[in-house]
Amino acid sequence: MAMTVSDYLVERLYQWGVRRIYGYPGDGINGVFGALNRSGEKIRFIQARHEEMAAFMASADAKFTGGLGVCIATSGPGASHLITGLYDARLDHQPVLAITGQQSRLAMGGHYQQEVDLVSLFKDVAGSFVQQAAAPAQVRHLIDRAIRTAVGDRRVAVIVLPNDLQEEDYSEPPRSHGTVHSGIGYSRPKKVPYEADLALAAEVLNAGKKVAILVGAGALQATDEVIAVADRLGAGVAKALLGKAALPDDLPWVTGSIGLLGTEPSYKLMTECDTLLMIGSGFPYSEFLPKEGQARGVQIDIKADMLSLRYPMEVNLEGDAAETLRALLPLLEARSDDSWRQKIIGWREDWEKTLTDRAMVAAEPVNPQRVAYELSPRLPDNAIITSDSGSCANWFARDVKIRRGMMCSLSGGLASMGAGVPYAIAAKFAYPERAVVAMVGDGAMQMNNLAELITVAKYWQEWANPTWICCVFNNEDLNQVTWEQRVMAGDPKFEASQNIPNVPYHRFAESIGLMGIYVDREDAVADAWERAFAADRPVLIEFKTDPNVPPLPPHIKFAQAKKFATTLLHGDPDQAGIIKQTAKQVLSNMLPGGRQ
Numbered sequence: 001m002a003m004t005v006s007d008y009l010v011e012r013l014y015q016w017g018v019r020r021i022y023g024y025p026g027d028g029i030n031g032v033f034g035a036l037n038r039s040g041e042k043i044r045f046i047q048a049r050h051e052e053m054a055a056f057m058a059s060a061d062a063k064f065t066g067g068l069g070v071c072i073a074t075s076g077p078g079a080s081h082l083i084t085g086l087y088d089a090r091l092d093h094q095p096v097l098a099i100t101g102q103q104s105r106l107a108m109g110g111h112y113q114q115e116v117d118l119v120s121l122f123k124d125v126a127g128s129f130v131q132q133a134a135a136p137a138q139v140r141h142l143i144d145r146a147i148r149t150a151v152g153d154r155r156v157a158v159i160v161l162p163n164d165l166q167e168e169d170y171s172e173p174p175r176s177h178g179t180v181h182s183g184i185g186y187s188r189p190k191k192v193p194y195e196a197d198l199a200l201a202a203e204v205l206n207a208g209k210k211v212a213i214l215v216g217a218g219a220l221q222a223t224d225e226v227i228a229v230a231d232r233l234g235a236g237v238a239k240a241l242l243g244k245a246a247l248p249d250d251l252p253w254v255t256g257s258i259g260l261l262g263t264e265p266s267y268k269l270m271t272e273c274d275t276l277l278m279i280g281s282g283f284p285y286s287e288f289l290p291k292e293g294q295a296r297g298v299q300i301d302i303k304a305d306m307l308s309l310r311y312p313m314e315v316n317l318e319g320d321a322a323e324t325l326r327a328l329l330p331l332l333e334a335r336s337d338d339s340w341r342q343k344i345i346g347w348r349e350d351w352e353k354t355l356t357d358r359a360m361v362a363a364e365p366v367n368p369q370r371v372a373y374e375l376s377p378r379l380p381d382n383a384i385i386t387s388d389s390g391s392c393a394n395w396f397a398r399d400v401k402i403r404r405g406m407m408c409s410l411s412g413g414l415a416s417m418g419a420g421v422p423y424a425i426a427a428k429f430a431y432p433e434r435a436v437v438a439m440v441g442d443g444a445m446q447m448n449n450l451a452e453l454i455t456v457a458k459y460w461q462e463w464a465n466p467t468w469i470c471c472v473f474n475n476e477d478l479n480q481v482t483w484e485q486r487v488m489a490g491d492p493k494f495e496a497s498q499n500i501p502n503v504p505y506h507r508f509a510e511s512i513g514l515m516g517i518y519v520d521r522e523d524a525v526a527d528a529w530e531r532a533f534a535a536d537r538p539v540l541i542e543f544k545t546d547p548n549v550p551p552l553p554p555h556i557k558f559a560q561a562k563k564f565a566t567t568l569l570h571g572d573p574d575q576a577g578i579i580k581q582t583a584k585q586v587l588s589n590m591l592p593g594g595r596q
Contacts, residue, residue: 002169002170003169004031004035004166004167004168004169004170005031005133005136005139005161005165005167005168005170006035006166007038007039008136008139009035009139009161009166010032010035010039010042011042012139012143012144013043013070013143014039014042014043015184016068016143016184017067017068018043018068019043019044020046020070020430021036021043021046021071021072021099022046022048022053022054022055022058022061022069022070022071022072022426023045023046023047023048023051023072024047024049024051024054024072024073024074024078025074026073026075026101027101027163028074028075028076028078028079028100028102028103028114028163029072029073029074029075029078029099029100029163029166030101030163031161031166032101032161032166033045044429045072046425046455046459047455047458048452049452049454050448050451050452051073051078051081051082051085052081052082052084052418053085053418053421053422053448053452053455054071054072054073054085055071055081055082055083055084055085055086055088055089055096055098056084056085056088056418056419057069057071057085057422057423057425057426057429058070058089058096058097059086059088059089059094059419059426060409060419060422060423060427061426061430062089062095062096063092063409063423064384064407064409064426064431065430066221067095068097068150068151069089069094069095069096069097069426070096070097070098071096071098071099072099072100073098073099073100073101074101075100075102075103075114075115075118076103076113076114076115076116077114078101079100079101079102079118079121079122079160080121082098082100083122083125084414084416084418085419085422086122086125087125087414088411088413088416088419090125090126090155090156091412091414092242092411092412092413093154093217093282094154094156095151095153095154095155096156096157097146097147097150097156097158097159098122098126098156098157098158098159099158099159100158100159100160100161101161101162101163102118102132102161102162103115103162104162104164105162105164106164108162118130118158118160119131119132122158122160125156125158126155126156127155128149128153128155128156129145129146129149129150129158130158131146131158131159131160132159132160132161132162133159133160133162134162134165135165136165136168136169136170136171137170137172137174137179138173139161139165140172140173140180140181141173141180141181141182142159144182144183144184145182146158146159147186148186151186151188152188154302154303190320190323191302191318191320191323192319192320192324192327193317193318193319193324193327198324198327198328199331200314201298201315201328201331202331204275204296204297204298204314205233205275205277205298205332206331206332206333207296208233208274208275208295209274209275209337209340210273210274210275210340211234211235211275211276211340212235212236212237212238212269212270212273212276212290212295213229213230213236213238213276213278213279214237214240214276214277214278214283215238215239215240215243215280215281216239216240216242216246216279216280216281217240217242217243217281217412218243218281218302218321219243219246219247219279219280220243220245220280221322222246222279222321222322222325223246223247223404225321225322225329226247226279226321226325227247227251228325229277229325229328232332232333232335233332233335234335234337234341235253235277235340235341236253236254236255236265236269236341236344237251237253237254238254238256238257238258238263238266238269238270239254239255239256239258239266240258240281240282240283240412241257241259241261241393241397241410241412242281242409242410242412243280244257244397244409245406245407245408245409246280248402248403248404248406249401249402250401250403252345252348252349253341253344253345253348254348255268255269255347256351256397257397257398258283258288259283259288260285260288260551260553260554261397261398261551262288262397262398262554263351263398263554264350265344265347265348265350265351266288266554269344269347270288270289270290271290273290273294274294274295274296275297276289276295276296276297277298277299277300278297278298278299278301278311278313279299279300279301279321279325280300280301281301282306282310282413283310284413286310286311289311290311292312295311296314297311297314297315298313298314298315298316298317299311299313299315299316299317300319300321300325301316301317301318302318302321303318304318355369355373355398355399358585359372359373359374359399360373361581361585362522363522363545363548363549363581364546364577365522365546366519366522366525366545366546367522367545367546367549368391368392368473368475368545368546368549369395369398370525371395371473371525371543371545372396372398372400372439373399374525374526374529375399375400375437375471375529376399376400376401378526378529378530378533379400379403379406379435380435380533381403381406382405382406382434382435383407383435383436383437384406384434384436384437385400385402385407385436385437385438386408386410386420386423386424386438387408387409387410387420387438387439388411388420388439388441388444388449389410389411389415389416389417389419389480390441390444390478390479390480391441391475391480391483391551392420392439392440392473393410393439393480394480394551395439395551396408396439400439407427409423417441417443417444417447418444418448418449419444420438420440420444420449420470421438421440421444421445421449421452421453421470422452423438424436424437424438424468424470425452425456425459428463428468432463432464432465433465434465435465435467435468435469435533436468437469437470437471438469439471439473440470440472441472441473441475441479442473442474442476442477442500442503442505443478443500445472445503445505446500446503449470450503450505450508453470453512453540454512456514456538457513457514460514460537460538466535466537466538467533467535467538468538468539469532469533469539469540470509470538470539470540470541471543472505472506472541472542472543473545474503474505474542474544475545475546476499476500476501476502476547477498477499477500477547478497478500479547479551480551481497481498482498483550483551485498486578490570492573492575493572493573493574495573504518504542505542506518508540509539514537514538514539514540515532515535515537515539515540516539516542517531517539517541517542518541519541519542519543519544520544528543546577546581547574547577548574548577548578548581549581549585550581550585552585
């Protein structure tokens with residue numbers, strides 16, 4: 001039997017090392033699915049409930065494994081559904097290959113059913129490489145170049161396959177003019193700046209007396225190198241959310257997350273430092289970095305277009321974080337004065353007390369900070385934690401403590417709702433032996449995550465370790481936006497847009513064979529986590545949380561206080577509750593016992 005174009009595609013992907021494809025079938029991509037079936041599952045197809053979720057899974061697979069994430073969809077709506085998940089990969093610099101179907105070549109241009117100009121549709125999200133195949137012999141170099149571009153540039157690549165082409169016999173390109181003969185394979189180069197540039201960076205860093213380091217996703221594989229450099233410089237280290245797992249939180253000079261979702265020690269670190277070393281981070285909010293001119297700056301990033309973008313750096317080093325730090329370390333001078341670091345450690349100690357006091361403040365019915373606070377000490381070694389966007393990301397950022405060997409992530413640059421559960425599913429397929437926890441708001445659950453629990457139910461019994469937990473913060477409110485309206489716009493809560501239905505999420509989980517736990521008492525939070533980690537199957541824990549507990553920024557600016565006062569002046573529908581809980585949170589470490 002002759003090899004079809006689809007058979008060749010599957011074999012070539014396998015030769016490139018692809019072992020998982022996330023997606024959803026349809027008649028526009030039937031040829032490839034037939035080939036996947038004929039291959040005897042050399043490449044595992046994982047069926048999501050929606051193409052957007054499949055693209056999120058491919059993005060997360062790339063994040064957690066460091067390899068290529070692959071997703072597949074049919075023509076027309078199947079292809080267009082991929083867009084949001086692909087933008088998640090694009091904005092977080094993840095290598096993802098999307099394969100989509102298309103209508104037959106003879107029908108193209110005829111306003112045919114499901115005919116969409118997919119090359120134009122994907123042009124922005126996959127600008128580095130998006131091509132539609134026209135002939136069998138072309139498919140070889142399209143696959144090779146798409147994968148090499150995605151992995152080498154850390155970008156999204158897209159291959160569009162007309163459905164009639166998928167079924168044609170494959171033929172190798174002839175040895176003639178106008179053909180391309182490509183090959184497989186890619187080795188990432190060692191990328192280190194020149195010695196002269198390293199010397200300039202060392203000069204700046206050695207001159208600093210109060211050095212702050214900010215790490216992002218680019219530092220995830222440079223943990224030991226960052227620690228060595230920070231110790232040499234007597235520096236404190238703040239973490240962008242995508243770099244949360246870059247350093248363990250048990251290091252006393254690690255100040256935690258930065259930004260609106262960040263910590264007070266990270267805010268102080270940036271406002272008081274005289275030198276900033278930024279490593280592998282595209283953290284977008286410049287107002288949380290030192291004031292321009294306050295600090296001298298050095299930045300390390302693998303991508304030139306991310307250098308000196310958030311803060312004007314004196315020295316820009318294009319290179320791999322670990323390799324560059326190893327080359328830089330011998331040029332750095334050890335600090336004899338540890339007063340700066342001791343100050344940072346003091347900030348961190350005070351902050352931990354504040355976090356505990358805030359988590360233990362009584363709420364109605366459950367304080368959402370308590371949920372994340374009780375999770376931290378119960379996380380198994382090597383656990384993987386995902387978070388959705390929304391107020392749950394505040395508690396993930398501040399209250400969940402990461403130990404060495406753990407992984408965690410969320411939708412960073414895109415900050416999309418709906419990524420928490422598909423991220424956790426991809427994490428489990430990449431590491432079936434590890435415990436996985438997803439922290440998700442009720443808005444994201446209703447948007448699309450609830451359906452993906454069916455994916456968990458479909459596959460969980462094949463996982464080596466059944467521990468997969470979805471933690472739902474049920475507060476019947478699109479909470480992050482509600483607080484943004486109050487604090488940033490000075491507007492009261494708009495109930496028509498913010499209130500969402502109360503759904504029994506735990507019962508839905510039970511109805512599809514998972515374990516459901518419902519918690520509406522704070523003294524039951526810790527026990528719920530312990531039951532979930534001991535369960536013999538995936539678990540959904542529904543915490544009935546108080547929407548009026550404010551996700552306080554690390555520093556309340558006058559403008560924010562003024563907007564909040566305006567909100568109260570106008571009259572918020574939850575006014576009594578937000579005044580009560582805001583007062584409790586602000587005064588939590590001052591009240592008798594700190595927990596009233």
